[in-house]
Amino acid sequence: SGKCFTHADREDILGFLKALRERGLSAPTIARCMTAIRGFVRFAVAQGVLAADPTFNLQISPGRHALPTFLSMEEVCQLLNISKGMGPVAERDDAMIELLYATGMRVSELVTLEQLALNLELGYLIATGKGSKQRVIPMGEVALAKVKGYLERARPHLLGTARSGLLFLTRQGRGVTRQAFWRLLRRHAKAAGIHRPIWPHAIRHSFATHLLAGGADLRIVQSLLGHADISTTQVYTHIERGHLKHLHRTLHPRG
Structure with missing residues (x-):
């Protein structure tokens, strides 16, 4: 959206995750992105750059994980x-x-x-x-x-x-x-x-x-x-x- 991350809120993060799904990314990949976002945001809060954590208690659907391919x-x-x-x-x-x-x-x-x-x-x-x-x-x-x-x-x-x-x-x-x-x-x-x-x-x-x-x-x-x-x-x-x-x-x- 072009918004600075210091002003990002819960809706911005949900919108970003929605955009990833629309691009066809898998559920595990999106989950990894969310993990990275949470880590970055918590660091920013700890450093005083962000006043609050917009990812707090934010739940995302894990979706269906593809089962591994195996041989008979x-x-x-x-x-x-x-x-x-x-x-x-x-x-x-x-x-x-x-x-x-x-x-x-x-x-x-x-x-x-x-x-x-x-x-x-x-x-x-x-x-x-x-x-x-x-x-x-x-x-x-x-x-x-x-x-x-x-x-x-x-x-x-x-x-x-x-x-x-x-x-x-x-x-x-x-x-x-x-x-x-x-x-x-x-x-x-x-x-x-x-x-x-x-x-x-x-x-x-x-x-x-x-x-x-x-x-x-x-x-x-x-x-x-x-x-x-x-x-x-x-x-x-x-x-x-x-x-x-x-x-x-x-x-x-x-x-």
Whole structure:
């Protein structure tokens, strides 16, 4: 509206939020904007720039959060079982995708994972997540075997004369970037017959959804994912309930 923020009132803020909705921004994005506005306004009040907080007790509808995209069990099997080709790069790709699904790591955690973070004897790794927080995640037998094979046969060829502590490397002996992993995942998913858009976070979502479908405790899944707030993990229970409703409608004689 062109009004100076020192004169902004409740109606101005509501009008701004309405404009964001009209631009097609999602509910989570608008909620983040509101959080930023609240923080700025409270700072301004504390500094004496504003006399009162126009956001006080202002409630906005959270709207519907989009549920995370995940792969079905069948799609995961297709992706994991498809041949990635021959040679060091193919063996690396196979180990990366298997490990991502086995652990539910973020792609940023996967590509920055160091060799020293692995305990091959006990079969777990230490992932470093947001805020440099670390958590222990079991790898599972299949992923462990593929990582061991990669370390024995492929990584020495990729490392060459370079020096790197990162687990997964390119042909130049450097770390695989997130963008490069996204491209290789998309390529292998297409080869596996999965033609809808797939990105690394969908593998993480699949990990959580499939664990809950198998009866895992929500707190355990929260710990494995590295979520600070359990409400972030609870979104996967909505996915599972929706999936169960779909199965009921499809398979039950009176669904």
